[in-house]
Amino acid sequence: xxxxxxxxxxxxxxxxxxxxxxxxxxxxxxxxxxxxxxxxxxxxxxxxxxxxxxxxxxxxx
Amino acid sequence: xxxxxxxxxxxxxxxxxxxxxxxxxxxxxxxxxxxxxxxxxxxxxxxxxxxxxxxxxxxxxxxxxxxxxxxxxxxxxxxxxxxxxxxxxxxxxxxxxxxxxxxxxxxxxxxxxxxxxxxxxxxxxxxxxxxxxxxxxxxxxxxxxxxxxxxxxxxxxxxxxxxxxxxxxxxxxxxxxxxxxxxxxxxxxxxxxxxxxxxxxxxxxxxxxxxxxxxxxxxxxxxxxxxxxxxxxxxxxxxxxxxxxxxxxxxx
Numbered sequence: 395x396x397x398x399x400x401x402x403x404x405x406x407x408x409x410x411x412x413x414x415x416x417x418x419x420x421x422x423x424x425x426x427x428x429x430x431x432x433x434x435x436x437x438x439x440x441x442x443x444x445x446x447x448x449x450x451x452x453x454x455x
Numbered sequence: 456x457x458x459x460x461x462x463x464x465x466x467x468x469x470x471x472x473x474x475x476x477x478x479x480x481x482x483x484x485x486x487x488x489x490x491x492x493x494x495x496x497x498x499x500x501x502x503x504x505x506x507x508x509x510x511x512x513x514x515x516x517x518x519x520x521x522x523x524x525x526x527x528x529x530x531x532x533x534x535x536x537x538x539x540x541x542x543x544x545x546x547x548x549x550x551x552x553x554x555x556x557x558x559x560x561x562x563x564x565x566x567x568x569x570x571x572x573x574x575x576x577x578x579x580x581x582x583x584x585x586x587x588x589x590x591x592x593x594x595x596x597x598x599x600x601x602x603x604x605x606x607x608x609x610x611x612x613x614x615x616x617x618x619x620x621x622x623x624x625x626x627x628x629x630x631x632x633x634x635x636x637x638x639x640x641x642x643x644x645x646x647x648x649x650x651x652x653x654x655x656x657x658x659x660x661x662x663x664x665x666x667x668x669x670x671x672x673x674x675x676x677x678x679x680x681x682x683x684x685x686x687x688x689x690x691x692x693x694x695x696x697x698x699x700x701x702x703x704x705x706x707x
Binding site for chain 2: 400403404405406409410412413414416417420421424425427428429431432435436438439440442443
């Protein structure tokens with residue numbers, strides 16, 4: 395089977411490939427969402443911790 | 456039995472679950488990817504074209520595993536929701552709530568790939584048939600659960616309300632599964648059976664089963680990632696989370 399034959403999917407390429415593309419795009423987006431959220435949560439927490447530290451330093455002086 | 460109870464309590468503790476999930480996540484993803492490569496090689500290349508549907512049937516290798524996942528994830532959520540409602544276990548709430556977006560994604564994939572398969576085979580993108588409609592209802596239930604969870608100021612109240620919705624929504628699972636038996640539908644009947652003979656030839660069956668395992672491992676990897684991020688948010692005032700936050704800052 396040639397590459398062209400494979401890609402044409404017996405004339406159904408316009409249905410088969412978008413289905414596979416959708417499957418992978420959805421799952422990659424789903425997987426990356428967790429990492430994005432984790433970094434955001436930690437960044438916000440570091441901001442809160444820094445502000446708290448600054449407040450305590452001001453109180454002491 | 457004592458060991459089981461021990462692990463139940465151990466994994467119910469957020470810092471332990473966080474570490475445990477962090478170790479397992481890359482392995483689950485790696486297994487999912489390897490199985491996907493094998494399954495799709497078998498499905499797209501090795502398996503012959505269908506005698507009726509030509510090559511269009513190859514959508515089955517993502518459509519059916521996604522459909523199974525849409526029901527399987529709901530089942531996991533129902534068990535977690537029951538544990539959360541009865542014992543108010545925090546970890547069970549996290550599992551139930553963090554599974555919902557993954558389940559919704561698989562349900563959406565099922566509907567869209569089904570539509571792309573239906574157009575060349577049935578001549579229509581969509582029809583209000585029992586199987587399609589009940590799967591669409593499943594998507595709305597998933598979205599309702601996610602919406603209800605986020606509608607509360609206090610997230611544990613939101614999780615509790617959403618867990619009740621999960622338990623009510625369980626009635627839809629047998630409707631989705633048996634819709635092709637109970638009603639006359641355009642959708643084809645069950646092809647793969649756990650008990651008894653499947654209506655599918657081996658060269659088409661094995662890639663389908665490999666893809667089923669691949670999506671299961673993918674779900675585990677994605678759930679672990681989402682649960683980890685959620686635990687950091689949920690416990691952000693606690694010492695173990697602050698430790699992680701300052702450790703990561705030091706490294707970057």
